[in-house]
Amino acid sequence: MTATVAASAPASARLVAELTAALGAGNVLHRRDELVVYECDGYVIEKAVPDVVVFPSCTEDVVAVVKICNRHEVPFVPRGAGTSLAGGTLPIGGGVMIGLTRMKRILEVDTRDRYAIVEAGVVNVWLTRALAGTGLHFAPDPSSQTACTIGGNVATNAGGPHTLKYGVTVNHVRGLEMVTPEGEVVQIGGVVEDQPGYDLTGLIVGSEGTFGIVTKVIVGLSRDPEAGRTLLAVFDTVEASVEAVSGIVAAGIVPAALEMIDNLMIRAVEAAFKFGFPVDAGAVLIIEIDGVDAALDHEAQAISEIVQAHHGKVEKAIAWKTREEPEYKGIWKSRKMAFGAIGRVSPTFCTQDGVVPRTALPHILKFMEGVSERCQVRIANVFHAGDGNLHPIILFDDADPDQVRRALQASVEILDECIRLGGSVTGEHGIGVEKLAMMPKLFTPDDLAAMTAVHDALNPDGRCSPAKKIPVGGHCIERTGPGRRAPA
Amino acid sequence: MTATVAASAPASARLVAELTAALGAGNVLHRRDELVVYECDGYVIEKAVPDVVVFPSCTEDVVAVVKICNRHEVPFVPRGAGTSLAGGTLPIGGGVMIGLTRMKRILEVDTRDRYAIVEAGVVNVWLTRALAGTGLHFAPDPSSQTACTIGGNVATNAGGPHTLKYGVTVNHVRGLEMVTPEGEVVQIGGVVEDQPGYDLTGLIVGSEGTFGIVTKVIVGLSRDPEAGRTLLAVFDTVEASVEAVSGIVAAGIVPAALEMIDNLMIRAVEAAFKFGFPVDAGAVLIIEIDGVDAALDHEAQAISEIVQAHHGKVEKAIAWKTREEPEYKGIWKSRKMAFGAIGRVSPTFCTQDGVVPRTALPHILKFMEGVSERCQVRIANVFHAGDGNLHPIILFDDADPDQVRRALQASVEILDECIRLGGSVTGEHGIGVEKLAMMPKLFTPDDLAAMTAVHDALNPDGRCSPAKKIPVGGHCIERTGPGRRAPA
Structure with missing residues (x-):
C-alpha cells in the first residue's frame, strides 16, 4: 500500500476486492478501458484516470467506500454527470472515483412547506418534471440541466440564465446530508430556512467536494410565475x-x-x-x-x-x-x-x-x-x-x-x-483544477490561509477531492491541451 | 499574567497601559463603574463584566488591540450597539471588549453597481438615510434598526419584518474585512457577487464574533419598490x-x-x-x-x-x-x-x-x-x-x-x-450564550464536531468571543434571572 496511488498504476487487488465485497461487482469498474471514460469532465483541459470507479446506491455504500479508501490511504473524489467545466471531478493522484448517478431517488416532495429531499444523483430537470402540475419548480437552471445532477449543482454552486432574478444553487438549498472525509454521516441544515449553528450549508455548497461527499440535498422549491x-x-x-x-x-x-x-x-x-x-x-x-x-x-x-x-x-x-x-x-x-x-x-x-x-x-x-x-x-x-x-x-x-x-x-x-476591474475568474463554473493558479492573484496569502485552515479542519488528510478549489499542497496533472474538440 | 482574567478581577495595569498607549486614554475604559454598563446586551438573562472596554477608530486599532490581547493571553469580544438578544456580546471569562461604535464611517456608496462599504459601527438606519433620494436602501430592517449596527447585523445574521421577501443580512452582504483572532486583516468577498474560493462571507455572517472582529462590510443595496x-x-x-x-x-x-x-x-x-x-x-x-x-x-x-x-x-x-x-x-x-x-x-x-x-x-x-x-x-x-x-x-x-x-x-x-416539528430555536436572534445548551438537542455529536472543527481552525485558542454560538469548552456564567425588567 502506498500513500497515494498514481493515476497510471493499476488499483491494488485488495482495494478492488474490498470495494467489490462492499458494493457488488456490478458497481465497481477497474479495467483500464472502462476507466478512460472518466478521465475528464465537460470542456476541460486536464485529464486524469481514476484507479477505480464505484457506484454506491445509498449513503451507507458511500460510508463503506470512504472507510475503505481511508484504510488504503487512497484519495477519492465524487462525480455527478461529469458536465462540470473546470475539472472539478478529476481524480488528481488517482484513487477512487465515487459516481453518484445511481443515487437518483426523489425521496420526498412537500408542496406545502415547499421543499424536496433528493439523492445527490438526481438530474436537475427530473425534479422539475416530477413537480409538473404542482405549480412549483427547482429554480437553478444551468444550460446542462437535462444532464447535470443536483449533487453537482451543489458542488459548483451552479447558476443559469435565471440566476439574475432567482439566485444560484445556494439560495435554494436548505440542508444537506454529507459523508465526511472520515466516513461519518452529518446532517446539515434542515427543512426550515432558519438554522442555528454555523452556516455550513452555505460553506459546503460550492466547495467542489473538498469537504466530503454530499449524498442528499434538501432543496427549496419556487413557485411558478403566473x-x-x-x-x-x-x-x-x-x-x-x-x-x-x-x-x-x-x-x-x-x-x-x-x-x-x-x-x-x-x-x-x-x-x-x-x-x-x-x-x-x-x-x-x-x-x-x-x-x-x-x-x-x-x-x-x-x-x-x-x-x-x-x-x-x-x-x-x-x-x-x-x-x-x-x-x-x-x-x-x-x-x-x-x-x-x-x-x-x-x-x-x-x-x-x-x-x-x-x-x-x-x-x-x-x-x-x-x-x-x-x-x-x-x-x-x-x-x-x-x-x-x-x-x-x-x-x-x-x-x-x-x-x-x-x-x-x-x-x-x-x-x-x-x-x-474588481471582478473574479469564475461566476458559476468553479475553480476546479483549471483555475487553481489564479487563486493567488485574487486572494492575499492571509485570505488563502483562512480558506486553507477551513479546508484542513474538515478534510485533514486532504484525501477527499485533492487539488481542487484552493491551492493546497502540490499535485501533478497531465495537461493535454488548452481546449476540447468541438462537437462537429 | 494568567491564562484568562476572571470577570471580577481588575485588569492588569500592564494590559491597560498597553491598550492606552495604542488607542489613547479617551478610548479605553477600565474603572469598575464605567464597566458595568457593558455587563449585558438587550433583553438577556446572563451578565458578565469586561475587564477593559476599548473603542478603536480604525482597523489598525483593532489589530493592535487583538495583538495586545494575544500577548497577554486574555479573551476579547466585539460589541456593536448591544441590542442583541441572546448574550452574543457577553465577555465570558472577562477580558477586553472591543466596542465598534466609533468605527462609524460610510466609506463608499456606489449607486450604479449598488453597493456600499461601511465600517462595522455604522447604525443600520444611517445607511438608508444616507441613501435618501438615490432610490436605494439597505434591506435588513430589524426592529432595533435605529440603534443596532451593521457589524451587529452581520454577527447575528439579523432579520426583520421584511425578511420574508427580501431575505436576512447574509443575502445583502457581498464582502467583509475582518481581523482574525491572530490579528491578521483578511478581505473576504468583494463588490461583485460571484466570488471564487470558499463562501467564507456566508460562514462569517451569523458566526457571532467567533471567527474574528469584522471591521468593514460591503453591503448590496436594494432598489426601493415603486x-x-x-x-x-x-x-x-x-x-x-x-x-x-x-x-x-x-x-x-x-x-x-x-x-x-x-x-x-x-x-x-x-x-x-x-x-x-x-x-x-x-x-x-x-x-x-x-x-x-x-x-x-x-x-x-x-x-x-x-x-x-x-x-x-x-x-x-x-x-x-x-x-x-x-x-x-x-x-x-x-x-x-x-x-x-x-x-x-x-x-x-x-x-x-x-x-x-x-x-x-x-x-x-x-x-x-x-x-x-x-x-x-x-x-x-x-x-x-x-x-x-x-x-x-x-x-x-x-x-x-x-x-x-x-x-x-x-x-x-x-x-x-x-x-x-423540524424547526429550530432561533430565527434571527442567534445562539449567543443563552441557547448554547440547546445545540445538542438540535445537532448530533458528529454535526457539532464538524462545527467545532471549523471553529477551532479559525479561532484555535478560542480567545475570540469565547462561549458563544457553539458549545466549545466550559465557561462559567453568572445567571441573574430568566428575564429583564420591562421598561415601565
Whole structure:
C-alpha cells in the first residue's frame, strides 16, 4: 500500500476486492478501458484516470467506500454527470472515483412547506418534471440541466440564465446530508430556512467536494410565475446592447433573465440551427420578465422603450403562461444550443467564465476586442449580461501549437482584466483544477490561509477531492491541451 | 499574567497601559463603574463584566488591540450597539471588549453597481438615510434598526419584518474585512457577487464574533419598490389569522411582510399607545405587498378575499409610494413598539425566538396555549408569521421565584416543540450564550464536531468571543434571572 496511488498504476487487488465485497461487482469498474471514460469532465483541459470507479446506491455504500479508501490511504473524489467545466471531478493522484448517478431517488416532495429531499444523483430537470402540475419548480437552471445532477449543482454552486432574478444553487438549498472525509454521516441544515449553528450549508455548497461527499440535498422549491414576457432585441453593436442592459437595470426592472449573444455566436447558431436570427446584427439580447400578469405589459413596454433609446429593435416578443410553451422553448433553444453550434465555425474552443461589475461590461467587451486583435484569435460571446457574468468563447485550432499558445494568452489577459476591474475568474463554473493558479492573484496569502485552515479542519488528510478549489499542497496533472474538440 | 482574567478581577495595569498607549486614554475604559454598563446586551438573562472596554477608530486599532490581547493571553469580544438578544456580546471569562461604535464611517456608496462599504459601527438606519433620494436602501430592517449596527447585523445574521421577501443580512452582504483572532486583516468577498474560493462571507455572517472582529462590510443595496399596499386585517381567533397566512402564501403571493399580533399584545399596545386597534380582536395581521404599482391593487384584492374567506376583515388598507409616508409609519409603529408596550401588562418578560415550518403554525400556537395553562404564565405573540418565525413573549414577575421557574419551563417546552416539528430555536436572534445548551438537542455529536472543527481552525485558542454560538469548552456564567425588567 502506498500513500497515494498514481493515476497510471493499476488499483491494488485488495482495494478492488474490498470495494467489490462492499458494493457488488456490478458497481465497481477497474479495467483500464472502462476507466478512460472518466478521465475528464465537460470542456476541460486536464485529464486524469481514476484507479477505480464505484457506484454506491445509498449513503451507507458511500460510508463503506470512504472507510475503505481511508484504510488504503487512497484519495477519492465524487462525480455527478461529469458536465462540470473546470475539472472539478478529476481524480488528481488517482484513487477512487465515487459516481453518484445511481443515487437518483426523489425521496420526498412537500408542496406545502415547499421543499424536496433528493439523492445527490438526481438530474436537475427530473425534479422539475416530477413537480409538473404542482405549480412549483427547482429554480437553478444551468444550460446542462437535462444532464447535470443536483449533487453537482451543489458542488459548483451552479447558476443559469435565471440566476439574475432567482439566485444560484445556494439560495435554494436548505440542508444537506454529507459523508465526511472520515466516513461519518452529518446532517446539515434542515427543512426550515432558519438554522442555528454555523452556516455550513452555505460553506459546503460550492466547495467542489473538498469537504466530503454530499449524498442528499434538501432543496427549496419556487413557485411558478403566473406569466411572463420574453423579448428578443436586436442591436447594431455589442456596446449598444450592453448599455441597454444597464438602462433596464437602472430603471428598476429585475428581469428573470437577461442574456447577450454577439454576432460571431449569432452566425454560428444560424449556421447550425437556422432559427432565423438576423446574421448581420451586432448583438441580440434575450430579455425575460415574469410575475403577476397584470404588471407585465407595462414592464415590457418600458423595456421596449429602453431598447429603442439605445438604437435597438424588439424583433420578437412573446407572452407566455408557462415555460413549457413551444414558442418559449424555441427562443431559449437558441441560447442553450449556442455552445453546440460552435463546431460549425471552429475545430476547438475554450469557454471562459469571468465576472465584472455590471457597469464595467462596456469596458471589458472593448478590452476583449483588443485581446482578439493582439492574440489573433476569434472570441465569441454569449453570456449572462444582467449579472456581469461573461462567457467569452475563444476559438482556435488545437492542431496549431501557436494558436494554442495565443488562446491561452487570451484567456489569461481577459481574466486578469476581470480581476483588475474588481471582478473574479469564475461566476458559476468553479475553480476546479483549471483555475487553481489564479487563486493567488485574487486572494492575499492571509485570505488563502483562512480558506486553507477551513479546508484542513474538515478534510485533514486532504484525501477527499485533492487539488481542487484552493491551492493546497502540490499535485501533478497531465495537461493535454488548452481546449476540447468541438462537437462537429 | 494568567491564562484568562476572571470577570471580577481588575485588569492588569500592564494590559491597560498597553491598550492606552495604542488607542489613547479617551478610548479605553477600565474603572469598575464605567464597566458595568457593558455587563449585558438587550433583553438577556446572563451578565458578565469586561475587564477593559476599548473603542478603536480604525482597523489598525483593532489589530493592535487583538495583538495586545494575544500577548497577554486574555479573551476579547466585539460589541456593536448591544441590542442583541441572546448574550452574543457577553465577555465570558472577562477580558477586553472591543466596542465598534466609533468605527462609524460610510466609506463608499456606489449607486450604479449598488453597493456600499461601511465600517462595522455604522447604525443600520444611517445607511438608508444616507441613501435618501438615490432610490436605494439597505434591506435588513430589524426592529432595533435605529440603534443596532451593521457589524451587529452581520454577527447575528439579523432579520426583520421584511425578511420574508427580501431575505436576512447574509443575502445583502457581498464582502467583509475582518481581523482574525491572530490579528491578521483578511478581505473576504468583494463588490461583485460571484466570488471564487470558499463562501467564507456566508460562514462569517451569523458566526457571532467567533471567527474574528469584522471591521468593514460591503453591503448590496436594494432598489426601493415603486409602490406598496399595507393592509391591517382583524380576526376573531389566532388560528383563523394563521390559516389566512397559509392561504396568502398558497395563492402564490409573496408579501413584503406578514406580521401577526395576538390579543394580549394588541391590548398591551393599545394600553400604551392608543393606536385604535380593536382590543377584542383575537389577532391582527399586518400584510404588506410592494412592487410594480400596476399589479398591486389586483394582489391586494386577492389578499382581501383570502382574509374574508378566513372570517377576517380588512380594517385598514393604505396605498403608499415610499416607506417614509406618515400613515405607513403609523401602522408599523404599532408593530415595532410592541415590545416596549409590554411594560404595561407585566413587570418582566422573556422573548423567545423559535422557528417552525409555516404549515405547523396552527399547531404550535395551539401548543403554546397548552403551555400557558400548564405553566400558568401568560404568553403574548407578535411575530413574523410569513416565515414561521415565532416570538412568544413570556410574561412573569421576577420577584416570584416560582413564576421564574414556570417561565423558564414554558420557554423550554416551546423550543423543544419547535425542534420536534423540524424547526429550530432561533430565527434571527442567534445562539449567543443563552441557547448554547440547546445545540445538542438540535445537532448530533458528529454535526457539532464538524462545527467545532471549523471553529477551532479559525479561532484555535478560542480567545475570540469565547462561549458563544457553539458549545466549545466550559465557561462559567453568572445567571441573574430568566428575564429583564420591562421598561415601565
